[in-house]
Amino acid sequence: MSALTRLTVTETKLFLREPIVVFFAVTFAPLLLTILGLVPSMREPVAELGGLRMIDVYLPIIVAMGIALFALSGLSQLFASYREKGVLRRLRTTPVQPVVMIGAQLLMATVFSVLTMLVMLAIGRLAFDVSLPGQVAAYLLTYLLVALALFAIGLLVAAVAPTARSAGAIGSLVFFPLMFFAGLWLPRATMNDILRTISDVTPLGAGVQALQDATAGHWPQPLHLIVLLGWTVVAGGLAARWFRWE
Template identity: 70%
Template structure:
């Protein structure tokens, strides 16, 4: 545990030396929420009493998880393998799997911190309701985080370099963000798009977080989808991941 803690602290310091990654994973989601909240149409309720800003808080939260998984985690691990860091670690008492654990711990802590900031801004600045079903909200958040981190590890396992991992992660991010409702909220999607969204990790995650915020339990379909992505992507990542 002491090796994991020390390596996590080291990886955190290295993370903050990458200003572009830091901005998009930590600062961009809260800034985006503030920008959307300043648009009057997002703050005003529609004929059904629904405020768009409330719908976008879960969307931005899952988007921040995706940014961590597809940019920070995948790019850094692929870069380490490309530069031979993982191979050289095999000759030390600290094994590569400890580095993987440190990356996962750091990404999880950072993403949780971002989630709390987004929830706080939504509540304090725009009067967005906090989750009414907190246990269900946490379960949904954990599942969407695990599924996206598994996909990030899969990208890192297949990408030969850090640059290619960044490119693959970016290509994956935009369709996943679309079906999460970043450009077209799920509530306004047609039946076909909403069905596709239901079977994506971010789409299922957004709906589960929205359900928990409204006081309902997440649908079993959405929980099963996130768990399925975590198992399949995690299994493939474990199968194809190369340390050196």
């Protein structure tokens, strides 16, 4: 086994020992989707949404939320905690380079987030008759870009937060505006032009619209893919610039 594989397995075991983090990073989004789907009004067609049901609109939003929760609740706090406890400093004295730790965490986060996404798609289809993505390749590409953008933001939060507690606080401050522009409280289709324009340049606003387009069987708009790539490059670059190992 390579160092990356061994470290990924070890980090996964440590992650699963934190029930609160596991709940919010992995379980909360599927649970929220199930609760929303059980509300009768969520399963009724809405004229303002082109005849779609609210549950149809909300599935991509909750999928994006699952990534955001893992990035801003799990990933950022974990790295800040490791720095605070001196784990990263001690790791630098071993043959395993700290960058391998980052790779292991990102690999673990990707696997868990993909599994969570598949669970939510299964719940939506089997329990609430939500259509599966009509353009699978576009959906997977968009999901990957959303994950990269959010993980980069999570690492940026970890880079600037001095402690795990402050990482959680900063992550929450970032999470709620992102979810607003993703359409959690006000679906993008009902936003006015100003809000929708702002939403288009946020990682979750662009990501949700791209996921919705792929679900409808269309390729996402180039603008939304460019926005996701831009957030990945900018947030990832700043995280690399400001990240401290001790």
